[in-house]
Amino acid sequence: MSPVGGWPQLRAAVEAGADAVFFGVEAFHARAKVGFTNEQLPELMRTLHARGVMGFVTFNVLVFDGELREAERQLIHLAESGVDAIIVQDHGVARLAHEICPDLPIHGSTQMSITSAEGAELARRFGASRVVLGRELSLRDIGRIAAQTDMELETFVHGALCVSYSGQCFSSEAWGGRSANRGQCAQACRLPYDLFVDGLQRDLGDARYLLSPGDLYALHQVPDLVELGVNCLKIEGRYKDAEFVALTTAAYRKAVDEAWAGLPLSVTPGEERDLEQVYSRGLGPHFIAGTNHQTVVRGRAPRHRGVRVGTVRGTTERGVLVDLSETVKPGDGLVFDPANWRTPEGREEGGFLYGLWQGGRQTEEVRPGQTYELRFGRGAVDPARVRPGDPVWRTQDPTLVARVKPLLDAADPVYTRPVTAHFRGHVGEPPALTLTDEHGHAATATLPDPLQPARNRGLTEEGLRESLGKLGGTGYHLAGLTADLAGLGFLPVSALNALRREAAERLTALRAEAPVRRITPRLEGALREAVAAQPASITTPDRLHVLVRTPEQLDAALEARPDSVTLDYLELYGLKPSVERVKATGIPVRVASPRILKPTEQNLQKFLLSLGAELLVRSGGLLEGLQGTPDLPALMGDFSLNAANVLTTRALLDLGLTRVTPTHDLNARQITDLAGLVGPQRLEVIAYGHLPVFHTEHCVFCRFLSDGTDYTNCGQPCESHRVALRDERGRLHPVMADVGCRNTVFEGRPQVAGGHLATWRAAGLRDFRLEFVHESPEEVREVIAAHRAYLAGELDAEALAARLHALSEAGTTEGSLFVPPGFEGLTTLPML
Numbered sequence: 001m002s003p004v005g006g007w008p009q010l011r012a013a014v015e016a017g018a019d020a021v022f023f024g025v026e027a028f029h030a031r032a033k034v035g036f037t038n039e040q041l042p043e044l045m046r047t048l049h050a051r052g053v054m055g056f057v058t059f060n061v062l063v064f065d066g067e068l069r070e071a072e073r074q075l076i077h078l079a080e081s082g083v084d085a086i087i088v089q090d091h092g093v094a095r096l097a098h099e100i101c102p103d104l105p106i107h108g109s110t111q112m113s114i115t116s117a118e119g120a121e122l123a124r125r126f127g128a129s130r131v132v133l134g135r136e137l138s139l140r141d142i143g144r145i146a147a148q149t150d151m152e153l154e155t156f157v158h159g160a161l162c163v164s165y166s167g168q169c170f171s172s173e174a175w176g177g178r179s180a181n182r183g184q185c186a187q188a189c190r191l192p193y194d195l196f197v198d199g200l201q202r203d204l205g206d207a208r209y210l211l212s213p214g215d216l217y218a219l220h221q222v223p224d225l226v227e228l229g230v231n232c233l234k235i236e237g238r239y240k241d242a243e244f245v246a247l248t249t250a251a252y253r254k255a256v257d258e259a260w261a262g263l264p265l266s267v268t269p270g271e272e273r274d275l276e277q278v279y280s281r282g283l284g285p286h287f288i289a290g291t292n293h294q295t296v297v298r299g300r301a302p303r304h305r306g307v308r309v310g311t312v313r314g315t316t317e318r319g320v321l322v323d324l325s326e327t328v329k330p331g332d333g334l335v336f337d338p339a340n341w342r343t344p345e346g347r348e349e350g351g352f353l354y355g356l357w358q359g360g361r362q363t364e365e366v367r368p369g370q371t372y373e374l375r376f377g378r379g380a381v382d383p384a385r386v387r388p389g390d391p392v393w394r395t396q397d398p399t400l401v402a403r404v405k406p407l408l409d410a411a412d413p414v415y416t417r418p419v420t421a422h423f424r425g426h427v428g429e430p431p432a433l434t435l436t437d438e439h440g441h442a443a444t445a446t447l448p449d450p451l452q453p454a455r456n457r458g459l460t461e462e463g464l465r466e467s468l469g470k471l472g473g474t475g476y477h478l479a480g481l482t483a484d485l486a487g488l489g490f491l492p493v494s495a496l497n498a499l500r501r502e503a504a505e506r507l508t509a510l511r512a513e514a515p516v517r518r519i520t521p522r523l524e525g526a527l528r529e530a531v532a533a534q535p536a537s538i539t540t541p542d543r544l545h546v547l548v549r550t551p552e553q554l555d556a557a558l559e560a561r562p563d564s565v566t567l568d569y570l571e572l573y574g575l576k577p578s579v580e581r582v583k584a585t586g587i588p589v590r591v592a593s594p595r596i597l598k599p600t601e602q603n604l605q606k607f608l609l610s611l612g613a614e615l616l617v618r619s620g621g622l623l624e625g626l627q628g629t630p631d632l633p634a635l636m637g638d639f640s641l642n643a644a645n646v647l648t649t650r651a652l653l654d655l656g657l658t659r660v661t662p663t664h665d666l667n668a669r670q671i672t673d674l675a676g677l678v679g680p681q682r683l684e685v686i687a688y689g690h691l692p693v694f695h696t697e698h699c700v701f702c703r704f705l706s707d708g709t710d711y712t713n714c715g716q717p718c719e720s721h722r723v724a725l726r727d728e729r730g731r732l733h734p735v736m737a738d739v740g741c742r743n744t745v746f747e748g749r750p751q752v753a754g755g756h757l758a759t760w761r762a763a764g765l766r767d768f769r770l771e772f773v774h775e776s777p778e779e780v781r782e783v784i785a786a787h788r789a790y791l792a793g794e795l796d797a798e799a800l801a802a803r804l805h806a807l808s809e810a811g812t813t814e815g816s817l818f819v820p821p822g823f824e825g826l827t828t829l830p831m832l
Contacts, residue, residue: 001018001019001020001021001022001056001154001232001233001234001235002016002018002020002021002022002235002245002248002249003021003022003023003159003235003236003237003238003240003245004021004022004023004238004245005023005031005034005035005238005239005240006034006036008241008242008408009238009240009241009242009245010023010044010047010048011242011408012242012243012245012246012249012404012407012408013053013245013246013249014048014051014053014413014415015246015407015408015410015413015414015415016245016246016247016249016250016253016407016414016415017249017250017253017254017415018053018249018253019053019054020053020054020055020056020084020232021048021053021054021055021056022055022056022057022058022087022234022238023035023036023055023056023057023058023238024036024057024058024183024238025037025038025041025057025074025078026038026074027070027074028059028061028063028067028071028074028183029057029058029059029060029061029183031058031183031238031239033239034238034239035238038074038077041057041077041078041081041083042081042082042514045081045082045083045514046082046512046513046514047512049082049511049512049513050475050508050509050511050512051413051417051475052417052437052438052439052475052511054084054085055083055084056083056084056085056086056087056107057078057083057085057086057087058086058087058109059074059075059078059086059087059088059089059093059097060087060088060089060109060111061089061090061181061182061183062089062090062179062181062182062642062644062645062663062665063090063092063093063644063645064644064645064666064670065645065646065670065673065674065677065826066673066825066826068096068523068527068645068647069523071093071096071523072096072100072521072522072523075093075096075097075100075101075104076100076101076519076521078104079100079101079103079104079517079519080514080517080519081514082513082514082515083104084105085104085105085106085107085130086104086105086106086107087107087108087109087132088106088107088108088109088128089109089111089112089167089181089642090642090644090645090648091112091122091123091126091620091642091648091651091652092126092645092646092647092648092649092650092651093645093647093648094106094108094123094126094127094128095126095127095526095647095651096522096523096526096647097127098126098127099127099520099522099526100519100520100521100522101517101518101519101520102518103515103517103518104517105129105130106126106127106128106129106130107128107129107130107131107132107152107154108120108123108126108128108130108131108132109132109166109167110132110133110134110135110156110166110167111166111167111181112131112132112167112620113134113165113166113167113168113595113596113619113620113640114131114132114133114134114620114621115133115134115136115137115141115596115597115598115599115621116145116597116598116599116602116621117144117145117148117149117599117621118597118602118620118621118622118624118625119131119597119619119620119621119624120145120149120151120153121149121151121624122620122621122623122624123151123620124151125624125655126651128151129151129152130151130152130153130154130231130232131151131152131153131154132154132155132156132234133145133153133154133155134165134166134596135155135156135161135162135166135216135287135288136165136287136596136697137155137287137288137598138287138288138289138290138291139221139224139225139228139288139289139290140290141598141599141600142155142225142228142230142288143228144599144600145599146228146229146230148599152231152232153229153230153231153232154230154231154232154233154234155225155230155232155233155234155288156216156218156234156235156236157216157218157219157221157222157225157233157234157235157252157288158215158216158217158218158219158235158236158237158248158252158275159215159216159235159236159237159240159248160215160216160236160237160281161213161214161215161216161286161296162189162213163189163211163212163213163297163694163696163698164189164694164695164696165595165596165695165696165697167181167642168595168596168640168692168695169181169185169189169693169694169695170664170665170691170692170693170816171186171188171189171693171694171745172184172185172186172187172188173664173665173691173815173816174691174693174747174751174813174815174816175188175693175727175747176188177818177820179665181642181644181663181665182665188211188693189211189212189213189694190209190211190212190302190303191209191211191302191727191728192208192209192302192728193208193209193210193211193725193726193727194208194725194726195210195700195704195723195724195725195726196723196724196725196726196732197704197705197721197722197723198721198722199722201726202704204299204704205339206299206300206339207297207298207299207300207339207704208299208339209297209299209300209301209302210297210299210700210703210704210725211297211694211696211698211700211725211745212281212297212299212301212302213281213286213296213297213698214280214281214282214283214284214286214295214296214297214298215279215280215281215282215283215284216236216283216284216285216286216288217275217280217283217284217285218285218288218289219251219252219255219265219267219272219275220265220285221285221288221289222252222255222256222259222265223255223258223259223265226256226259226260227259233252233256235248235249235252237279240279242404242408243278243400243401243404243408244278244279246404246407246408247274247275247278247400247404248275248278250407251267251271251275253415254266254267255267273307273326274400274403276306276307277306277307277394277397277400278400279304280304280305280306280307281301281302281303281304281305282298282305284296287697291697291709291710292709292710293698293699293702293703293708293709293710293714294702294703294707294708294709296698296703297698297703300337300339301337301339304395305335305337305393305395306393306394306395306396306397307326307393307394307397308325308326308391308392308393308394309322309324309325309326309327309328309332309334309392309393309394310322310323310324310325310326310328310391310392311323311325311389311390311391311392312336312386312387312388312389312390312391312392313371313388314388315383315384315386316373316383318373318375319357319373319374319375319376319381319383320336320373320374320381320383320386321371321372321373321374322371322372322373322374322392323369323370323371324366324367324368324369324370324371324372325368325369326368326394327366327367327368328353328356328366328374328394329353329364329366329399330353330354330355330356331352331353331398332352332353332394332396332397332398333350333351333352333353333394333395333396333397334350334351334352334353334374334376334392334393334394334395335348335349335350335392335393335395336348336349336350336381336385336386336390336391336392337390337391337392337393338385338386338387338390347385349381349382349385349386350380350381350395351376351377351380351381352376352377352380352396353374353375353376354375354376354377355375356372356373356374356375357372357373357375358370358371358372358373374392412472412473413473413474413475416471416474416475416476416477417437417438417475417476417477418437418438418476418477418478418479419435419436419437419438419471419476419477419478419479419507420435420436420478420479420480420481420482421433421434421435421436421468421478421480421481421482421503422434422436422481422482422483422484423464423468423481423482423483423484423485424483424484425451425459425483425484425485425486425489425491426451426484426485426486426487426489427450427451427452427453427486427487427488427489428450428451428487429450429451430446430447430448430449430450430451431446431447431451431489431491431495431499432444432445432446432447432499433445433446433468433499433500433503434503435476435503435504435506435507437476437507437511439511441507441510441511442507442510443503443504443506443507443509443510444503444506445499445500445502445503445506447491447495447498447499451487451489451490451491452489452490453487453488453489453490454488454489454490455490457490458488458489458490459483459485459488459489459490459491461481461483461485464481464483464496465478465481467493467496467497467500468481468496468500469481470497470500471500471504474501474504474508475508476504476507526647527646527647529650530646530647530650530677530678531646531677533650533653533654534677534678534679534682535679535681535682537679537680537681537764538681540681540766541766542761542766542768542791543563543564543766543767543768544562544563544768544769544770544784544787544788544791545562545563545564545565545566545590545684545767545768545769545770546560546562546564546565546566546769546770546772546780546784547565547566547567547568547592547616547689547769547770547771547772548565548566548567548568548772548780549568549569549570549736549772549773550569551574551578552776552777553772553775553777553780554567554578554581554582555777556777556778556780556781556784557780557784558581558582558585558587559781560780560781560784560785560788561585561587562587562770562784563587563588564587564588564589564590564614565582565587565588565589565590566589566590566591566592566616566769567579567582567589567590567591567592567613568591568592568616569739570718570719570736570737570738570739571719571739572607572739575591575611576611579591579611579612579613583612583613588614589613589614590613590614590615590616590634590636591608591611591613591614591615591616592615592616592618592638593608593615593616593617593618593619593622594618594619594738594739594740594742595618595619595638595640595695595738595742596619596695596697596740596742597619597621597622597740598740601740602625604739605622605625605626609629609632609633612633613633614633614634614635614636615633615634615635615636616636616638617635617636617637617638617641617657618638618640618641619640620641623635623637623641623652623655623656623657624655626656627655627656632656634658635656635657635658636657636658636659636660636661636684637652637653637657637659637660637661638661639661639662639663639664639686640695641660641663642663642665643660643661643662643663643674644662644663644665644666645674646674646677646678649662649674649677649678649682649683650678653678653682658682659681659682659683659684659767660678660682660683660684661683661684661685661686661769662674662683662685664691664816665816666816667816667817667818667819667820667823668753668755668756668759668760668817668818668819669759669819669823669825670825671683671685671756671760671765671817672756672759672760672763672765672825673825673826675760675763675764675765676763676826677826679764680763680764680765680766681764681766681767683765683767684767684768684769685753685760685765685767685768685769686751686753686768686769686770686771687752687753687754687757687768687769687770687787688750688751688752688753688769688770688771688783688787688804689750689751689769689770689771689772689773690734690746690747690748690749690750690751690771690773691746691747691751691815691816692744692745692746692747693733693745693746693747694743694744694745695742695743695744696742696743696744696745697742698743699711699714699718699737699741699742699743700723700725700735700743701714701717701718701721701723701735701737701743702714702717702741705717705721705723710741711741718736718737718741722734722774723735724748724774725745731748731749731810732748732810733745733746733747733748734746734748734773734774736773746773746774747813747815748810749808749810749811749812749813749815750783750804750808750812750813751812751813751814751815751816751817752800752801752804752812752813752814753768753814753817754790754797754800754801754804755797755801755814756817756819757790757791757797757800758797768787768791770783770784770787779807779808782803782807783804783807786800786803786804786807787800
């Protein structure tokens with residue numbers, strides 16, 4: 001399956017052999033800058049289906065309550081236009097789509113953070129027939145999932161990697177007021193950061209881009225993925241050009257065909273170089289081949305590098321001396337890579353190569369392994385900014401376009417689909433030809449006049465195969481022929497050609513038809529059901545729930561005696577004693593689960609249940625795994641379940657959750673509105689905390705504080721060091737590891753809701769959570785005391801904000817709770 005951002009990319013994917021393409025249509029998709037219009041969609045789908053290619057539409061964003069009416073209209077339009085599937089992130093929207101059109105396949109997006117068979121089964125509950133697995137899974141993980149579920153599985157095999165688990169990144173929300181879960185990723189992971197270890201800056205050398213992963217390249221793993229039974233291999237890159245789409249699609253098409261046929265992978269070094277040349281931040285299999293934290297993030301640069309062609313030896317008055325490792329030629333675009341630690345503004349020297357000199361003479365014969373003087377246009381390269389040792393990259397190769405041109409500019413179809421032909425030729429009856437494609441579509445053409453007896457040579461199966469096999473320009477090739485001949489008949493070549501053309505045209509028209517589907521608007525009914533399930537309103541006192549991450553913070557929290565304590569510890573060993581300590585005080589105790597659970601981590605569910613504590617459920621896979629378990633403790637659903645609207649929130653509550661914390665994608669007004677739809681007593685809101693901006697499989701501790709590759713040999717530096725990242729504005733953001741060695745980068749400033757507490761309380765919200773990351777015990781006491789004083793009427797909102805701001809050296813932020821000027825929430829239910 002290939003990425004399509006526009007018509008040129010679509011044509012490239014089809015001609016290179018894609019079985020399916022994925023793209024966005026106007027609203028509700030995660031690549032907001034590219035895609036197609038609603039008006040274009042029906043013709044686009046006809047074009048794809050005529051060529052035997054499926055079209056999957058991305059509907060992979062969280063949908064707000066105020067958008068549900070528009071979302072239903074869009075889902076109906078997609079179903080009517082004949083799209084082959086929709087790729088959905090929002091669980092409630094997935095269920096709504098399934099109810100609107102049961103015939104429209106639903107694929108659970110990678111933004112559902114699916115990393116286990118249980119996560120796949122949760123998606124099935126909401127109507128999904130296929131899930132796109134997290135890119136952080138290894139071949140072994142994928143194999144375990146495939147063995148435990150009959151859901152269709154889709155995996156990424158090529159393209160950009162997010163450092164954060166998809167659906168679990170809030171950096172854009174925290175720092176740009178725009179949500180990655182809403183198609184507005186600001187790519188904060190591609191920025192440089194400084195590393196602080198135990199309060200001291202650590203020299204990173206040339207690796208300041210320590211959250212910018214290389215690009216995924218799993219061509220060599222295709223045979224394994226085919227063997228495991230993965231249903232779809234997905235290429236990432238809806239922002240990429242047609243050359244990228246053509247090259248990557250052709251490479252993986254060939255790899256899949258060879259694997260399916262039991263043949264070895266035949267990719268050549270030149271073809272691999274082309275894949276690296278067209279777009280690459282440094283290609284590698286990364287997590288799919290097993291975890292190696294030293295290679296996932298090289299950190300030298302965040303942008304396209306292409307192919308490394310040499311190393312700078314020195315400079316001359318007119319050019320740059322380079323030890324070449326690859327052949328270069330005039331017209332190539334080259335860049336000298338300073339790793340940006342010498343160029344804070346990110347500028348790099350480079351340009352188009354004008355010529356090469358050796359021994360004082362211009363040369364066209366270039367031999368890798370020798371030194372050449374590279375010259376550029378006047379003023380293109382400043383030699384003073386180029387240093388010996390700098391890598392040299394070819395970022396553009398003009399000949400690459402020429403190699404791809406046959407796929408991009410072909411007048412006739414390049415990649416053709418198989419058809420079988422059946423010819424009926426009975427003397428005295430009109431001859432007929434039936435063409436049948438690989439999906440079972442069959443079209444028959446019949447000549448008006450009966451077949452005449454042959455005077456000399458009559459029709460034979462061999463002759464028919466030659467004539468009917470001339471399918472050039474139709475998009476088909478003849479894969480098989482059967483003939484039903486009675487009597488020795490004769491047809492002129494012109495008649496056979498006409499019969500072949502008509503049958504092919506009819507088959508193409510038949511393939512292009514939109515499927516007939518059952519479509520019924522369902523939003524109004526779904527909303528009535530969701531709102532009707534709202535519990536009766538009761539008056540309860542305000543409750544403060546406190547989440548701590550260290551035993552020292554726990555000491556302070558117990559002194560303050562909140563309404564509950566949640567333990568979110570790095571390691572498991574200290575959990576049971578801490579649970580018993582809280583129980584001994586009579587305070588309700590909860591334990592936070594990890595946000596990600598892989599197939600090898602399912603035993604963690606048993607351990608969590610053995611603690612006898614309430615659970616803060618952060619993983620959809622864990623929530624599914626708990627279904628049907630007897631004697632469950634109280635379950636609270638956390639922000640990571642991405643409840644953004646009444647449909648999703650209600651559906652999660654129906655799976656046994658007592659309360660749900662809304663996603664960080666909602667602002668304070670939207671949280672108020674959601675409380676009105678599901679009942680305020682069913683929500684628990686975060687009044688103080690640090691946004692978890694990145695949640696990543698990549699371990700910063702392992703990469704920079706050890707020489708190890710993963711948790712088995714890193715020495716666990718996360719247990720003995722405190723790490724923080726400093727951004728370009730000078731703010732420090734703490735990094736913590738969880739029980740699965742996954743890292744969370746937290747916003748350094750606490751996000752406070754003081755200015756919204758009055759509105760929330762007026763809406764009936766009573767459960768407020770205070771979350772601590774790196775706060776000292778004294779700060780924990782002060783934050784709890786300040787909120788308690790506010791709720792008791794001893795502080796107003798302004799005084800609360802001032803007190804919290806003074807406690808934090810970095811200050812505070814309203815963060816994702818900020819309500820933009822002019823923002824209007826719901827005045828009525830979305831439909832009623």
